[in-house]
Each structure stands twice: as structure tokens, then as C-alpha cells.
Amino acid sequence: MATRVTHGVGTANTTADSGRHERWPERTALRRTAAEERRWSESKQLSLPKPAPDSEGCAALAMKALEEGKPFDALISCERALRTCATSESLRCGMLSALALESLGLLNLAQERLGQAARMAKDVDLSTLQMALEAMKRVRGRERQIEEGDAQVLMEEIQRMGALLGDQEAGYWISCVGECSRSKEGQAELVQKGFLLEAHRNLQQPAQVARHASLVALRYRINKKLQRHLSAAGLLMGVADQCLLPKALHSPLSVDPLEEQLRQSLDELRAKRLVVLDEVLPPEALCKVKLELQRMRQEQVLQNDTNDVCNPLQEAKYLPFADDATQFRESCPVTMQVMQRLAALASILEEELGLQLAVPKSAMAACYPPKASYKMHLDSYFLHGCPDDIPRKVTILLYCNQGWTKSVGGELRAWEAFDQGRGPSRTIEPLTGRMVVFMAEEIWHEVLESHGDRYALTLWIHDRARVQISP
Ligand SMILES: O=C(O)CCC(=O)C(=O)O
Numbered sequence: 001m002a003t004r005v006t007h008g009v010g011t012a013n014t015t016a017d018s019g020r021h022e023r024w025p026e027r028t029a030l031r032r033t034a035a036e037e038r039r040w041s042e043s044k045q046l047s048l049p050k051p052a053p054d055s056e057g058c059a060a061l062a063m064k065a066l067e068e069g070k071p072f073d074a075l076i077s078c079e080r081a082l083r084t085c086a087t088s089e090s091l092r093c094g095m096l097s098a099l100a101l102e103s104l105g106l107l108n109l110a111q112e113r114l115g116q117a118a119r120m121a122k123d124v125d126l127s128t129l130q131m132a133l134e135a136m137k138r139v140r141g142r143e144r145q146i147e148e149g150d151a152q153v154l155m156e157e158i159q160r161m162g163a164l165l166g167d168q169e170a171g172y173w174i175s176c177v178g179e180c181s182r183s184k185e186g187q188a189e190l191v192q193k194g195f196l197l198e199a200h201r202n203l204q205q206p207a208q209v210a211r212h213a214s215l216v217a218l219r220y221r222i223n224k225k226l227q228r229h230l231s232a233a234g235l236l237m238g239v240a241d242q243c244l245l246p247k248a249l250h251s252p253l254s255v256d257p258l259e260e261q262l263r264q265s266l267d268e269l270r271a272k273r274l275v276v277l278d279e280v281l282p283p284e285a286l287c288k289v290k291l292e293l294q295r296m297r298q299e300q301v302l303q304n305d306t307n308d309v310c311n312p313l314q315e316a317k318y319l320p321f322a323d324d325a326t327q328f329r330e331s332c333p334v335t336m337q338v339m340q341r342l343a344a345l346a347s348i349l350e351e352e353l354g355l356q357l358a359v360p361k362s363a364m365a366a367c368y369p370p371k372a373s374y375k376m377h378l379d380s381y382f383l384h385g386c387p388d389d390i391p392r393k394v395t396i397l398l399y400c401n402q403g404w405t406k407s408v409g410g411e412l413r414a415w416e417a418f419d420q421g422r423g424p425s426r427t428i429e430p431l432t433g434r435m436v437v438f439m440a441e442e443i444w445h446e447v448l449e450s451h452g453d454r455y456a457l458t459l460w461i462h463d464r465a466r467v468q469i470s471p
């Protein structure tokens with residue numbers, strides 16, 4: 001994507017539509033549009049049976065947050081209440097959370113929530129049912145206008161999501177997308193990154209392409225930001241977990257052969273920013289990990305995120321491996337041990353790469369079923385104008401795919417450091433026992449389409465300066 005990285009309001013105001021150099025509407029984050037006014041007055045009309053004190057507090061907080069133009073905060077209040085309160089209270093919080101999702105521009109999730117609220121209200125509360133149905137009609141209508149390419153609606157959504165992301169981050173994405181939209185090669189890059197959908201590939205005007213792709217990119221980032229907020233609030237495992245210091249996870253008394261193997265490859269990692277190590281663990285252990293992951297998948301512990309435009313089909317779960325009381329100790333003991341061994345590598349990486357690192361208390365188990373792929377991306381955009389992005393510094397991947405053959409697909413494709421797909425790439429087969437270590441902010445990579453069930457564990461090691469260290 002674009003190499004020009006510019007920041008600030010000026011950029012956001014001019015570049016998404018760079019094809020025509022049309023100006024953005026003024027950035028007034030707190031001024032409500034007519035639709036937002038309507039949403040706000042709806043939220044005030046919600047007069048349901050008196051809720052329990054807890055959820056009443058959450059609903060009041062959510063309404064205040066919505067009024068102040070803070071939909072992330074509103075959503076967190078509602079989600080907190082939804083996990084604890086009884087049906088009558090959930091209705092109020094469900095409606096408010098739908099309004100918050102609408103404010104975030106996540107219209108498909110808003111529709112889902114409204115559908116749930118409508119089903120819940122059906123027999124108990126006709127006025128809320130009517131409100132939910134009206135809101136659903138409005139959200140659907142807006143989604144239709146977006147699909148049809150209504151320039152004004154698209155710009156309103158882009159502007160609103162841009163204000164929520166902040167000028168610097170919005171500026172980065174909008175400027176990249178705007179630049180790519182101008183040429184056929186750039187548009188191919190947008191497709192490769194998941195921002196230009198099949199339905200919009202034949203648009204003639206760069207400005208139209210820029211509007212659609214900016215909307216997709218900003219939604220993608222809002223979704224990521226929402227996950228960080230939910231995780232920081234303790235409502236979602238992973239992403240913003242508390243971290244441990246690498247030394248706390250590493251025993252100097254016992255030397256793991258895996259550590260020795262990593263030590264021998266450090267020069268390559270330092271030079272190339274990525275290294276591939278083979279047969280890092282005994283095949284029997286990896287077989288057990290795969291069986292454990294398969295079982296988790298059957299039990300639907302691994303879940304996909306349809307809102308992740310770059311990776312909608314991957315099924316994954318962050319597993320807490322560090323706490324003694326982990327609920328997974330019994331159901332997947334070998335996976336837990338393997339995750340702990342990966343985590344112990346952070347100490348070597350910290351020393352040898354001259355970084356100050358911290359290890360989150362969970363690592364990700366993932367399955368790519370047939371047709372799943374992960375578009376080209378970085379694991380953290382911190383160095384690319386996203387100052388509050390997830391603070392990942394090093395990615396460690398471990399594959400467990402016994403008997404992998406080309407027909408199973410799902411290869412990892414990685415470019416040289418900071419190359420966004422213009423130079424040569426290498427294709428890394430997800431062979432069992434293969435570990436890949438790379439710099440999360442530097443190596444652009446993608447997962448090619450899987451044709452079978454492809455399993456991996458991923459541990460991200462974070463920048464100590466930007467995380468909370470567990471006491
Ligand atoms: O599983 C892989 O090979 C890479 C997955 C990936 O890039 C990610 O989860 O960020």
C-alpha cells in the first residue's frame with residue numbers, strides 16, 4: 001500500500017477522495033448528525049420495567065456515554081450488564097448496545113443486536129419491539145445506501161469512524177487507501193489487503209473506489225479497536241491481557257532444546273527480521289496439541305469473527321496459559337505446556353534483540369478451515385501511524401499439521417521487512433513442528449487459502465512500555 005505516511009487532520013480531510021480532491025466535511029466529532037439525534041432520543045425513550053441497580057447503573061452510564069459521543073464506553077457498559085443481568089434488564093442494555101454499535105459504524109453487528117432485542121421484546125414489551133423494528137429498518141436502509149455507493153452517506157460514515165479512530169490513525173488508512181485507489185496496481189493491492197471487495201472491483205472512478213475501500217478499512221480498524229477496549233475491560237480474553245515479565249517465565253536452571261535452537265538462529269532473525277525453525281518439538285507432543293485443538297473446535301470453543309474483513313473464517317481462541325487456575329489445564333494440558341515453552345523464549349529474544357518485552361498471559365489457538373485465509377497484514381501497525389494499536393513486537397508461530405501436503409494449502413507468505421508486497425516474498429509451509437519467529441511491526445504477511453483444517457498456535461510478545469504488567 002502507499003508508502004507515503006502522513007498524519008493529521010489535513011490528511012484525513014483530503015485524501016480518501018483524492019481522485020477528485022473533494023474536501024471532507026468538517027471534523028466535528030461531537031456534533032450529532034440527524035441520524036444520531038434520532039438514535040439519542042430513542043435511547044432516552046427506553047422506559048422498561050425498573051432494572052436491577054447494577055444494570056440500571058450500566059444503562060445510565062451507557063446513555064451518558066452515547067450522549068457524549070463515546071460509543072466504545074457505551075458498549076462496554078452494556079456488555080458488562082448483558083453478561084450479568086436478567087432478561088428484562090438485558091432488553092434495555094441490548095437496545096443501547098445496538099445503538100452504540102450503530103454509532104461505531106458496525107452496522108451488521110447493530111442489526112444482529114436489534115434482532116435479538118426484537119425477539120426478546122416480542123411478548124413482553126410492544127413499544128420496545130416497535131423501536132427495535134424501526135431502528136432495524138433505519139440501519140438496513142443505511143447499509144443499502146452504502147452498498148449502492150451513496151457518496152454522502154459513505155462520507156458521513158467515514159468521517160464518523162475516522163473521528164472515533166483519531167486523526168493520526170484515520171489519516172494513515174485514508175491516505176493509504178486514497179493513494180492505492182488511483183491505479184490498477186494500487187487497486188490490486190487493496191484487494192490483496194481485503195479492503196476492496198469483489199462487488200466494487202469494477203468501479204470506474206478512483207474516488208468511488210476510495211470511498212468504498214476507506215469505509216471497509218475504517219470498519220476493520222474500529223472492530224480491532226473495539227476488541228482492544230473489550231479486552232482491556234476484562235470482557236474478552238487476549239489482545240490487551242495483563243502481561244508478565246519474560247524473566248518470570250524463564251527458568252535459568254533448565255535449558256530447553258527449543259531455546260538452543262532459537263539461539264542458533266538469532267543472527268538470521270536480527271538480519272532478516274524473520275526466521276523459520278523446524279522440528280522444534282517432538283512429533284508426539286504436536287500430535288496431542290492437534291487433538292486438543294480439534295476437540296476445542298468440535299466443542300465450538302474456537303470461534304470466528306465475521307467482522308474481520310481480512311480473516312473472517314479463521315476459528316480461534318486466546319487460551320490463558322500462565323495462571324495456575326487456568327480452566328484449560330485439564331482439557332488441553334499439552335497445549336498449555338507448549339504455550340509456556342514458547343513464552344519462555346521471550347527472555348532470550350529480549351536479551352538478544354535488545355528489546356524490553358512483556359508476555360501476555362494468553363496465546364492464540366487457531367484453525368483455518370477450508371476456504372479460510374488471512375489477507376496481507378502486519379500484526380501491529382504501531383510504526384505505521386497507529387499509536388494505540390496492539391503493542392506486539394515479536395510473533396511466534398508454531399504449526400501442528402501432521403502429514404501436511406500442498407493440497408492442504410494455508411501456506412504463510414511473508415515479505416522482506418517493511419515491504420508491502422512489491423518485492424519478492426517467501427512461502428512457508430505450515431509443517432508440523434515448524435516455528436516461525438518474526439518482527440510483528442515489520443513483516444507483512446498473509447495466509448494463503450486453506451483447503452483442509454490447518455492448525456497453529458501463536459504467541460505475540462509485547463512491548464513492555466505499552467502494557468500493564470501483572471503484579
Ligand atoms: O497462522 C499463520 O501462519 C499466521 C496467522 C497470522 O498472521 C495472524 O494470526 O496474525
Ligand SMILES: [Fe+2]
Pocket residue numbers: 377378379445
Ligand atoms: Fe499475522
